[in-house]
Amino acid sequence: MQTIDLRGVSCPTNFVKAKLALEEIEVGETAQILLDDGEPVKNVPRSLKAEGHKLIGLKQTDEGHYVLELEKAEE
Amino acid sequence: MSDAKQTKIDLGNLKAGGFIKERGKDLFTVRLRVPGGRMSVSRLKKIAQVAEKYGGEFVHLSVRQSIELINVNYKNFDFVVEELGEAAQKVASCGARVRVPVACGGCEYNPNGLVDSQKSALEVDEKLFGTTTGHHKFKVAFAGCPFDCPKSATNDIGFQGAIYPQLDMQACISCGLCAKSCVPKAIVTGEDNKPVFSDAPCIWCGDCVKVCPTSAWSEARRGYTVRIGGKWGRNPLVGTLFATFLPEDKVVDFIADVLEWYKLKAEGLGRIRLGDTIIKEGPQALLDHLRIRFPEFTVAETIAPQVIATQVGK
Incomplete structure (x- = not known):
């Protein structure tokens, strides 16, 4: 599974970087997106859902950041 | 005076106001009617033409989303109205309306x-x-969600879009996104990572519905949260809650009902805003009036508009 590390990247750059990274993977594949707490974890999952991707889950790590798992949708 | 040319102006154009006297002799600001701040590009072009022809070097973007033409000579009112009318652009209002x-x-x-x-x-x-209200100005604002960029509660009536969420536990995949998205913590994660909802902290923002990957969260009710009696200016008041989940198609009737009460109760009180009228009469009086026609949307009880301490003047 591909990991897209968006820690330390603020809105809306993180969302645009996620879009660019998702262009590189196949439809139906899953990816892990690492997001900071606060605005990023509040905004990015919602925006990716609105783009049509299938959100699978969200887990907080011991270090404090979040891991969003999603399945890439059709373009 | 016999050879002086008499200026002719269609006074009907001035009925709703919108022509505001400036400092300079003969000059007026013409406030344009731009409901909701939405301006089509074609109208914007026409406004630019009219401003260039009859106005000053700039236009002013008012705090209430209007474009105001400045330095317009009153002798040109009819031309301004007519030429703006070619793009269906109308003049706004001022005064007790x-x-x-x-x-x-x-x-x-x-x-x-x-x-x-x-x-x-x-x-x-x-x-x-x-x-016309007969008393004072009357301002209305619409916010599409509880983030409330238009500051709805600082208006005589402010509307704030809202949805009440409901959960289909069968469809929930325990992803935890709703709890993380819920700023007021109305949703927390319970056993098996399933969401637990409590009604009291919920501000009806719908973030849970928007983020939910499986549509386990959906809307049970949709409409406007209505606050009444706000104003800004010298003595600011924040409007208070009178109705919840008011359907969009009842908005005009609801405002008309508030206006009816305001016209009646402010009689003889001079130039008084709705909020101060509510403080004088007590909020229950208006609430009881609204409950007659809107029983399923009015709240059980409310409080008077809240005074904001400006710390200047007593």
């Missing part, structure tokens, strides 16, 4: 919008614009 409603961008392109604030602003503008 229902003003042009303001609104956020709405829900067609703004991902936060829950209710079509633009549609409501247009409808209220069409049906109630310029209605």
Whole structure:
């Protein structure tokens, strides 16, 4: 599974970087997106859902950041 | 005076106001009617032409989303009205009237919008614009969601789009996104990572519905949260809650009902705003009046508009 590390990247750059990274993977594949707490974890999952991707889950790590798992949708 | 040319102006154009005296001799500001701040590009072009021809070197963007032409000579009023009319652009109002409603961008392109604030602003503008109150100005604002960019509660009536969420536990995959998205912590994660909802902290923002990957969260009710009696200016008041989940198609009737009460109760009180009238009469009086026609949407009880301490003047 591909990991897209968006820690330390603020809105809306993180969302645009996620879009660019998702262009590189196949439809139906899953990816892990690492997001900071606060605005990023509040905004990015919602925006990716609105783009049509299938959100699978969200887990907080011991270090404090979040891991969003999603399945890439059709373009 | 016999050879002086008499200036002719169609006074009918001035009926709703919108022509505001400036400092300079003969000069007026012409406030344009832009409900909800939505301006088509073609109208914008026409306004630019008219401003260039009859106005000053700039226009002013008012705090209530109007474009104001400045330095317009009163002798040109008829031409300004006529030429703006070619692009269906009308002049706004001033004085003791229902003003042009303001609104956020709405829900067609703004991902936060829950209710079509633009549609409501247009409808209220069409049906109630310029209605004389007999007492003071009357401002209306529409926010599409509880983030409330238009600051709805600082208006005589403020509407805030809202949805009440409901959960289909079968469809929930325990992903935890709703609890993380819920700023007021109305949703927390319980056993098996399933969401637990409590009603009291919920502000009806719908973030849970928007983020939920499986549509386990959906809307049970949709409408406007209505606060009444706000104003800004010298002695600011924040409006208080009178109705919840008011359907979009009842907005005009609801405002008309508030206006009816205001006209009646402010009689003899001079130039008084709605909020101060509510403070004088007590909020229950208005609430009881509204409950007759809107029993399923009015709240059980409310409080008077809240005074904001400006710390200047006593």
